[in-house]
Amino acid sequence: MLITKLILQMKQKHICLFIFSCFITWVIGQEKKDTIVETKEKQYKLFIGADMMSPLTGVWDKANGYEFNATMRLYKKIHAAIEAGYQENNYSKVNWDVDVEGMYYKIGANWSFNETDYSEDDFFYAGIRYAWVSYDQQINAYPLTIRDEDGNLTVQGSSTGLGKETLSASWIEFAIGARKELWNTNFFLDTSIRPKVLISSDEQQGVEAIVIPGFGDNINNVNGWLNVSLQYRIPVFKKTIKQE
Amino acid sequence: MKNKKTLPIVFCIALSIIIFGLQSCEDDTEICGEGTTPRLIIKFYDEATNTEISESGVFSTTEFSDYAFSSQDSIFLPLSLTNEVDTLFYQTSTDATVTDTIVLTFSRKEEYVSKGCGFKVNYYNINATLGTTSETLQKIEFNPNVVDADNQINITDETEAHMFIYF
Numbered sequence: 557m558l559i560t561k562l563i564l565q566m567k568q569k570h571i572c573l574f575i576f577s578c579f580i581t582w583v584i585g586q587e588k589k590d591t592i593v594e595t596k597e598k599q600y601k602l603f604i605g606a607d608m609m610s611p612l613t614g615v616w617d618k619a620n621g622y623e624f625n626a627t628m629r630l631y632k633k634i635h636a637a638i639e640a641g642y643q644e645n646n647y648s649k650v651n652w653d654v655d656v657e658g659m660y661y662k663i664g665a666n667w668s669f670n671e672t673d674y675s676e677d678d679f680f681y682a683g684i685r686y687a688w689v690s691y692d693q694q695i696n697a698y699p700l701t702i703r704d705e706d707g708n709l710t711v712q713g714s715s716t717g718l719g720k721e722t723l724s725a726s727w728i729e730f731a732i733g734a735r736k737e738l739w740n741t742n743f744f745l746d747t748s749i750r751p752k753v754l755i756s757s758d759e760q761q762g763v764e765a766i767v768i769p770g771f772g773d774n775i776n777n778v779n780g781w782l783n784v785s786l787q788y789r790i791p792v793f794k795k796t797i798k799q800e
Numbered sequence: 801m802k803n804k805k806t807l808p809i810v811f812c813i814a815l816s817i818i819i820f821g822l823q824s825c826e827d828d829t830e831i832c833g834e835g836t837t838p839r840l841i842i843k844f845y846d847e848a849t850n851t852e853i854s855e856s857g858v859f860s861t862t863e864f865s866d867y868a869f870s871s872q873d874s875i876f877l878p879l880s881l882t883n884e885v886d887t888l889f890y891q892t893s894t895d896a897t898v899t900d901t902i903v904l905t906f907s908r909k910e911e912y913v914s915k916g917c918g919f920k921v922n923y924y925n926i927n928a929t930l931g932t933t934s935e936t937l938q939k940i941e942f943n944p945n946v947v948d949a950d951n952q953i954n955i956t957d958e959t960e961a962h963m964f965i966y967f
Contacts, residue, residue: 649830650830650832650915650916650918651918652915652918698918698919699917699918699919700837700881700910700918700919700920700921701832701835701836701837701913701917701918701919701920702836702837702878702881702920702921703836703837703839703876703878704864704878705839705859705864705867705875705876705877705878706867707876709832709836711832711917711918712881714919761912762911762912763912764912764915766915774915775829776829
């Protein structure tokens with residue numbers, strides 16, 4: 557694709573400007589429909605998908621798992637969304653060795669905008685999710701920080717761990733993304749950035765949550781990641797709508 | 801307008817590039833700042849005049865050996881991370897023949913600090929005994945400010961001197 561090549565060639569600071577201008581072009585380019593053909597029936601369509609990033613991160617990172625999602629347009633621009641996944645992860649920086657694994661669930665909604673004239677299922681969207689997880693955490697080793705008589709800092713690894721405990725956490729996840737039909741099929745590509753803000757987490761023997769399945773590393777209670785989801789469209793049921 | 805159909809894809813690719821760029825950012829919570837294992841802070845006093853003085857000498861313990869200091873009014877000594885007993889050996893210089901000893905006994909407890917620091921070790925219920933054969937060191941005392949309500953001496957931070965040594 558020519559456009560893809562173009563982006564990769566451009567320097568990073570120009571990318572934002574490019575996206576912004578594309579977006580403006582997109583908005584201006586929207587033509588008002590002259591005549592609206594009212595259909596008597598409204599098609600409810602369920603989109604089920606799998607996140608491709610979740611298993612892929614295992615290639616270069618210790619995070620490994622899977623995530624499935626389902627969305628459905630319920631009312632005008634509002635789409636209900638649920639996501640469920642499993643992730644095992646490990647944190648091993650600064651002499652820590654923390655293993656976590658657990659199932660996480662997200663429930664929320666997307667608000668779609670800029671649907672294409674071509675299809676009402678292609679759009680940009682903004683969404684919000686409430687996510688929660690119950691997970692097992694095993695602290696195999698933890699750091700112990702000491703200073704010597706000259707003030708030099710040394711971080712030692714502990715010889716024993718703190719054992720295993722079941723903990724829970726919850727967070728709010730935002731989604732800003734786009735969905736696009738792939739080559740006139742029922743398959744769709746859905747990509748979104750996911751800023752996450754931790755709202756609750758447990759401590760294991762005083763140790764705050766360092767890494768959480770589905771959330772990732774806890775960096776000052778925020779994190780973010782990318783969802784690249786392959787979705788399939790299933791027509792579910794039709795509902796008759798009164799013509800105005 | 802063919803471009804409009806491909807725009808969501810372009811948007812997706814652009815997002816990916818931005819996210820991968822952000823991933824390379826440093827995590828400052830991995831850096832340990834304050835809150836390390838407290839060291840025993842010793843302040844020097846002159847017994848005759850009961851005033852603060854600067855001293856020189858060499859301290860050794862089981863944790864380190866031959867820590868030489870000169871003209872300092874206070875020193876910071878790391879205590880044992882593994883034993884309940886720690887002996888401080890003091891000499892006026894490395895080739896001095898006389899060694900004064902201070903035997904410290906305490907209990908230890910680890911406390912979580914932060915992701916970057918991990919844990920620190922706090923020392924509780926400290927007792928100190930100056931060796932009877934000591935020549936240079938005349939007297940040891942604990943700072944009244946570090947004695948808690950139960951009349952115990954605990955070392956949990958490095959905000960002020962814990963022990964006064966009189967020369």
